[in-house]
Amino acid sequence: MSKPYPLGANLQSANSLKPQGCNFAIYAPDCSSLQLILFNGKNQRSFTIENKYADIHHIFISDINTGQEYGFSSNIDGQDWLLLDPYAKAVSKAPYYEPPYSADKSWHFTKAVVTDNAFDWQGVPQPDVPLAKTIIFEMHTKGFSQLNPAITTAQPGSYLALSDPVNITLLKQQGITSIQLLPIAVCMHEPHLLKQQGVNYWGYSTLAFMAPDPRYATVDAVIELKTAIRELHRNGIEVILDVVFNHTAEGGQDGPIFNLKALDHRYYLRDENGLRNYTGCGNSLDLTHQASLNLVMDSLRYWVTEYHIDGFRFDLAATLGRNGDRFNQQAPFFHAVAQDPILKPTKLIAEPWDIGPDGYQLGYFPDGWNECNDKFRDTVRSFWRGDHGYLKDFATRIMGSRHFFSGGRWPHKLPVNYIAYHDGFTLQDLVSYNDKHNTANGENNRDGHGDNRSYNCGIEGDTDDVAVIAFREKQKRNLITTLLFSFGIPHILAADTVSHTQGGNNNAYCQDNEISWLNWQMDDVKKEFKDWLSKMIAARKQYMLPFIDAFTGDGRNDHRISWYCSNGDMMQQHDWEHQISLGLHLGLGTDGDELLLIFNQVDTPIDFKLPDVPPTWHRICDTSSMQLAPLNVNDHYQLAGRSMVILQRSGASTDDTI
Structure with missing residues (x-):
């Protein structure tokens, strides 16, 4: 007998009371009828779903095993579409299509895959690093190791490569406590990129919130990602996921239909003109709608319970607290997270803005949330560039931006300070370019941030000038030392460890190539900076942490x-x-x-x-x-x-x- 909960495909082992099989359940109030489609190579079987409860269609099929591919069929405007399960735990292949998307193409698109949650964690505990001691290291799963010739135990650029002994050694030598992975939930590239034979390299176009992207797996993305996380935990290194719950890959009004648009139009924020676009990506998820909130909360819990994820960085998190045009600090999503016993122990980091009205909310997220502090980035860059009038602001930033984040609310409100993030110049480019150089992105250099506050130290781009190189290295040391000896949680870009340059590209979201892949060819200057950085992180831990404690909470005076x-x-x-x-x-x-x-x-x-x-x-x-x-x-x-x-x-x- 089928059940409406939990949603998705859930295996059931046989016993004296229940047969072996799988329960399929999908929330679909906008679909009068649905069929479950099971695929076996070129063959397929269809089952009409007759059971409904509170707009949930559900069916039980016996003798289903791990690896079964499936989808849901619905008739939309006279055409039969195959819809991807929003609760898919895995997908059959990396998604791709030739635009425009259509009902016919939906049947050749990636399929959801039935998974088994069983995994041997070998009793390895999660590191549980205190916030004040956290050093965040942001990296792209593929780009971090793709060009590293020292990787020996796994395919470079894969999930398993994250836990290769070479990478583990590097992270420990550098003093990194927590890696922050750019989105690894399965991503579907935007139509304009597909037309250019391009990809969304960063992964900020989520197709299914719970399924790891197969692009970074050799055989089984689920098992390989869990294995990498287990081995990182074994070495005391946390894993934080960058997650995108503010929009989906279905894009704007004319975007493709993968699932949510057909299942329930209320998933997205709307007005009289259609979908509201507070994200710059065509749609905005409405977390005041119960089904949207359920999907996001169920996804977060799934990553924590089944992958032992230690925390999340929320892309454009202001959208998650929206009630239409206004941001609400008491939004349903924030209350749901605050009361959830599974999510309470995790690190929660907000990118505290989106592009809509009332979109900049630095300092206004609830307790329990840390926030990316762009004020620190801009002020410190301006100060070391030599701009006048920043002394008072600079002092405020190094003291923890306490007008935004009161010391009485530390450590749970310590700001996440950074000099460089994935979106923008790397540290090396920050001291090597006055202007962005994004021509390779195919948008005539119109994309990317224009306010970089960078300084090329006298020559634009690469140079052999010894004096310029020395000046650039000093500027890098100034920026990083300020970061490490300021009050807050330091966020370091992995590219900066190896002094990687993107050639002045400050928006390399579509560059799945040597522009983004870290260059591990190290000359003496790069080696010296890498060694210096590890020593400075150690110095922060030895000398700065006692002062952060002394400025924190009730004892802050x-x-x-x-x-x-x-x-x-x-x-x-x-x-x-x-x-x-x-x-x-x-x-x-x-x-x-x-x-x-x-x-x-x-x-x-x-x-x-x-x-x-x-x-x-x-x-x-x-x-x-x-x-x-x-x-x-x-x-x-x-x-x-x-x-x-x-x-x-x-x-x-x-x-x-x-």
């Missing part, structure tokens, strides 16, 4: 903080308007450990008088040099042009050594 001018005087209100250098003095308790961060924004050296707090300061880092050798410092420090220095001293209650 158990610290000292002072701002200094280069002459040693305390910063006054008028100083914030014209100073070109800045000193930040942090202390724990009344006489505990201290940090001193000093910044020089201009190209001329500055003699910086240090605070009169004996004993001797010890140097952690000077970005004017790749070397991290310690140095004892007394009352002055000669700060090189366009550089920053971090000094440390141990307090009275601790050993005065490094």
Whole structure:
């Protein structure tokens, strides 16, 4: 006997009371009748679904095994369409069609596949890294390892390659706690890309929320992804998924019909003109509609329970809190997540905006959500480019943007700070290009962000000029050191570890090639930066984390903080308007450990008088040099042009050594 819940295809093992088979259930209020279609090669069987409950069509078929391909057929405007199950746990092949999509082509499209949830996790626990200790490493599943010649245990560019010993070693050496994968739910490329024989490389065009994309598997995407996650967990590395619940691959009013459009028109936000487009992708999912909310919540729980996913980064998350034209901090979705015992322990990271009205919501997501802090990105880039008027804003960003994210709500509201993300310049391109170079995308360089706040350091693009290269490396150190020694959760782009360049392309969403694939050919300069980065991450963990704790929650007042001018005087209100250098003095308790961060924004050296707090300061880092050798410092420090220095001293209650 069939049941309406759970939705999707769910196997049932035989026992004395129940036969072996599979229960199929699909929510389809807009379909008066549906047929279940089972495929076996070129052969197919059809079953009329007669059982209905609360708009759910359901049927039980005996003797169904893992690997069975299926779909649902519905007559739409006199044509029989094959619809993909929105609750598909796997698909038969990477989806593809030649535009335009049609009823006939739907029968040759990818099919849903019945799966078995059984997997041997071997008792490996999830790492459960505290937020304050988290170092996020954003990567593309394929692009991260596709060109790495050292991969030996798996196909480069695959799920399994993520957990190849070479990659595990790299992540651990770099001090990474959590990898954030660009979307891996099965993606369908937009029609304009298909017409160009292109692809949505980043994966931000979801076809089925619960099915891993077969593009990154050799045989079985489900098993191979779970295996990679298990091995990453075994080595203490979390896995965060970038998820796209703000829109689907069905696009706008004239877009293809894959499933939701035919099953229930209320899945999407609409107005008198049709589908609302708050995402720039043609449609916007309406999470005030119960079926939409159920689909998203069921998908999130599935990834956590069946794949042991540690967290999610939500693309254009403002859409998830929309009630029409307005964003609602008390939206049904946020309440649903907050009360869910499966999702409560996970990391939840919001991209806190979309392109619709009331779309920019930085700082307004509920407790339990961390947010991508684009204010940090823009301010830090502008400051180190040498733009005037950013000193006060710069100070605010390195202190955790507390006007958006109060320290009393840390660590659960620590901002996710970043310099580079997948959408935009890599770190290397940020210091190598003044302008975007997106011609390869086929849109006449009109696509991509125009406000990059980049600086080519004197020459546009690649160069052999030793002085320019040295300046670029110093700028990279300035940007990353600021990121690691600011209050927040650091987000690092995987490409930046190997100083990868995209040739100035700041919107490589369609570049499934060497533009996006990380270049693992390392010269001495790249190797030095990679080694320096790992040491700086270790320095953050050793020296910065105690200060984040001291500025957090109820104990956040158990610290000292002072701002200094280069002459040693305390910063006054008028100083914030014209100073070109800045000193930040942090202390724990009344006489505990201290940090001193000093910044020089201009190209001329500055003699910086240090605070009169004996004993001797010890140097952690000077970005004017790749070397991290310690140095004892007394009352002055000669700060090189366009550089920053971090000094440390141990307090009275601790050993005065490094």
